[in-house]
Amino acid sequence: DTGVSQDPRHKITKRGQNVTFRCDPISEHNRLYWYRQTLGQGPEFLTYFQNEAQLEKSRLLSDRFSAERPKGSFSTLEIQRTEQGDSAMYLCASSSSGGPWETQYFGPGTRLLVL
Amino acid sequence: ILNVEQSPQSLHVQEGDSTNFTCSFPSSNFYALHWYRWETAKSPEALFVMTLNGDEKKKGRISATLNTKEGYSYLYIKGSQPEDSATYLCAFSNTGNQFYFGTGTSLTVIP
Numbered sequence: 001d002t003g004v005s006q007d008p009r010h011k012i013t014k015r016g017q018n019v020t021f022r023c024d025p026i027s028e029h030n031r032l033y034w035y036r037q038t039l040g041q042g043p044e045f046l047t048y049f050q051n052e053a054q055l056e057k058s059r060l061l062s063d064r065f066s067a068e069r070p071k072g073s074f075s076t077l078e079i080q081r082t083e084q085g086d087s088a089m090y091l092c093a094s095s096s097s098g099g100p101w102e103t104q105y106f107g108p109g110t111r112l113l114v115l
Numbered sequence: 116i117l118n119v120e121q122s123p124q125s126l127h128v129q130e131g132d133s134t135n136f137t138c139s140f141p142s143s144n145f146y147a148l149h150w151y152r153w154e155t156a157k158s159p160e161a162l163f164v165m166t167l168n169g170d171e172k173k174k175g176r177i178s179a180t181l182n183t184k185e186g187y188s189y190l191y192i193k194g195s196q197p198e199d200s201a202t203y204l205c206a207f208s209n210t211g212n213q214f215y216f217g218t219g220t221s222l223t224v225i226p
Binding site for chain 1: 119121146147149151156157158159161164166204206208209210212213214215216217218219
């Protein structure tokens with residue numbers, strides 16, 4: 001069990017560019033979650049997958065954001081036409097099932113800075 | 116939007132001191148309360164998950180209590196060590212489809 005990994009760890013981009021982040025969950029976990037943390041705030045939910053199906057999206061996930069989980073393994077989060085307000089830490093987590101008592105295991109995050 | 120609050124926002128203690136933080140959450144539709152420790156440049160680490168009113172959990176020098184009727188949880192650290200320096204996050208869960216996080220308590224233990 002190597003834990004949840006995320007790539008890249010840091011990304012600096014210019015406003016208007018597209019960026020893509022990758023998350024590799026713990027291998028046997030069915031659930032995968034994306035959160036975003038901005039300065040001074042706790043992590044906020046963006047979306048989650050059950051296997052390859054994206055089952056819920058937060059209103060924070062504007063139409064510039066898209067997430068996929070092909071084949072129910074790794075996931076990607078793409079941000080198109082980045083804005084300075086997208087600067088944040090993007091966290092990925094996975095869990096074996098969706099019960100509220102299930103621990104979500106987090107990756108180290110991808111820190112995005114939009115100039 | 117569910118409101119989860121943590122206090123204090125930051126804390127500096129001397130090595131050897133004991134300390135505690137508070138997490139407040141909605142008392143209705145409660146299912147679980149999770150505590151995480153997040154050290155800089157690392158992944159948030161799960162500490163405890165608590166589901167029942169009156170739950171008490173312990174892991175080494177760290178312990179937590181839960182009061183679901185009044186909507187709060189306390190995290191205690193006994194004899195703080197420099198390696199305890201981190202941000203401590205609580206997360207409220209009702210459906211399990213997402214966690215609602217507090218803003219965290221940043222702890223610095225001064226050697």
